[in-house]
Amino acid sequence: MNKAAIISIGNELLNGFTTDTNTPFICDKLIRSGVEVVCSLKLPDDIEKICEGLEFVSRDAEAIIITGGLGPTDDDLTRQALAHFLKVELEFNERVFENMRQYFISRNYQMAEKNRVQAYFPKGSEPLPNPIGTAEGIAACADGKLYFALPGVPSEMEKMLQYSVLPKLSKTAKSKAIFIKKLKCFGAGESTIAQMLGDVMQRNRNPLVNCTVRQGVITLHIVAAAADEQKAKTMALAQAENSKDILGELVFGEDDQSLSQAVAEKLTKEGKTVAVAESCTGGLLAKMLTDIAGSSRYFTCGWVTYSNDAKIRELGVPVDLIEKYGAVSEQVAMAMATAARKKSGSDITVAITGIAGPGSTGQKPVGLVYIAIADKTGCRVEQRNFRADRESVRIRAAQTALNMLRITLKNR
């Protein structure tokens, strides 16, 4: 199977309610498996339209992946449409129904009568197990083409694509091999990184280097194409090494590694513990550090001292420091980091204080943030001015704190 099409089903995708993130996810996974996506189509919850769409994409595509419309409500019509398109009946599947019953029993929920429809499958098709939800998927084969129907819920779709669909596709893929290596960077803008890399980012180059930006994180996608996978991999990795040499400390990770993961790895490897004290980020930095499985190995404690009173009472920040310099000041950031280190007994502590906005009470501008790091060598502080809305100021402040923590750990 070298050519695939994706059909996303749901009125919510056509009335502007929902941005479809499933399609780019599936595209990415398919291209890595050597499967080309020839088109993607969004259709309403309408049996006739779904059948017309299936017919259209089946002209070119050898594998058709459908997401959405497998739920229990009246507007979920994918299973009915697929059966109609394949010209078969829907059959009740006793095993699937029993699984669903158990799913509800284990959660102490009453199974609604409406859920029963999710145990019906087009005759001759195969249910695809759903490890985290009630709706099993559907795999069918007709005229030498493969049809897969998956739930629209991203977490369920992603697992089922990976465990059930991709293995079936790669078995039959012929393919020019593609290898993609990603480098994750933080600490400079897109144009600075492009300028540092120079010719490498030109189009029609192999490997091709694409660049995407999200919340201050720049991802370089290094895409190499070759006759076989080993050759493509060698090309992509050589380009990655070259770019890493040029970008140095700006590169924090590879592939899907997040800043939190990079920091978590470093902390775990060094057997160090961390604690945080936050004001404007309101718990976001602690949340990011504990996003990672196994974070109890390095994360001990966090204080969200949002009010001045909490800063004074919980961390013992001196009242006169706040009165003299204001709560948003390098002095208070350092006092928070130092106190958190003393109270928690952790190896390293990070403190953030700033103005997330949208309003600012005093002279200081929205987006002004101080980040302090304390360890056994002492305490240092950095100032940032983020020109952005409340949400972005908070995210950028927490990301910058993680990056400072990463560089501190790296240079120890």
Added chain:
Amino acid sequence: MNKAAIISIGNELLNGFTTDTNTPFICDKLIRSGVEVVCSLKLPDDIEKICEGLEFVSRDAEAIIITGGLGPTDDDLTRQALAHFLKVELEFNERVFENMRQYFISRNYQMAEKNRVQAYFPKGSEPLPNPIGTAEGIAACADGKLYFALPGVPSEMEKMLQYSVLPKLSKTAKSKAIFIKKLKCFGAGESTIAQMLGDVMQRNRNPLVNCTVRQGVITLHIVAAAADEQKAKTMALAQAENSKDILGELVFGEDDQSLSQAVAEKLTKEGKTVAVAESCTGGLLAKMLTDIAGSSRYFTCGWVTYSNDAKIRELGVPVDLIEKYGAVSEQVAMAMATAARKKSGSDITVAITGIAGPGSTGQKPVGLVYIAIADKTGCRVEQRNFRADRESVRIRAAQTALNMLRITLKNR
């Protein structure tokens, strides 16, 4: 024109590098103008595929909006494809070329020879001015259908849609006015809510009630169509009131209100303060409560007592309680909430302790979470079993805590 289709063109949309945000934007604008989107299609930069796609969507749609592929490079093929589909030649447009020349002169740039192609238009079509870029759009009419080609750059596309395309569509729209009201619900599954609402969710009904689910939050989209906007609004609001009566406490807000916002409004209105103590959610609950601008009015302090040691030292949870019942227990959740209330002096406190996974050290299962709320009337605790991955367990636990806080505030 009551039915439209959207075609997005570009290889980058089909290889997973780019999430298409143009389609939901266009959908939203069209539906509010009384135009229904019957399907959307993503195609590669390939003349033949674009022609096939145009033919497919033209079956149903009366207006076809194409984005992308109008640039000056060799892989921009939309104008050629549209001419081929319309069976006309491309003609050089002197005025457009002169505009482009001026654009470059005013920016002190040399116009590349490659830009010349952007002055060619399918015979009989009309250029659509681009207020911020070089690529003018294309408007054509054939067989009573309207075809619009716009640049893929969101900022350019959005302006041209609004100034050039929507006015042309609404002129010919038999124009039914559309009004959309959203209800946000938490505390029951999609199928339970559908069952409670009954016939209301049937298709081909006006108002139409659609349902989307995200992180435990169910959004009901009530879409009413009528001859004029006032009538549509009256219908949608009447349906909303009716659904609110049926769903009662499950409805926490309207339109784009989040659970955090609903809680924030209630706290602000009542002049109450809140503090939190978190273990497995690691700061997420504090982060959600401080997502809202002005949260310093009600949020005082948060403790992320991740280690047992932090629970004991910072909150004074008795060691023997942890030894006897474990850190994940209703006893410890209640001790955390009670201590946080005492230490912070806040009116209400919420505490969360649980096992986010993926691993569990003891007998207790991943997803087991205890949430305690303390106020002047005492302390109560609820147990939940979330069967999900680490990220979802954490989000669902924090959302459930917000919802408990909302209901506590409501019933005071």
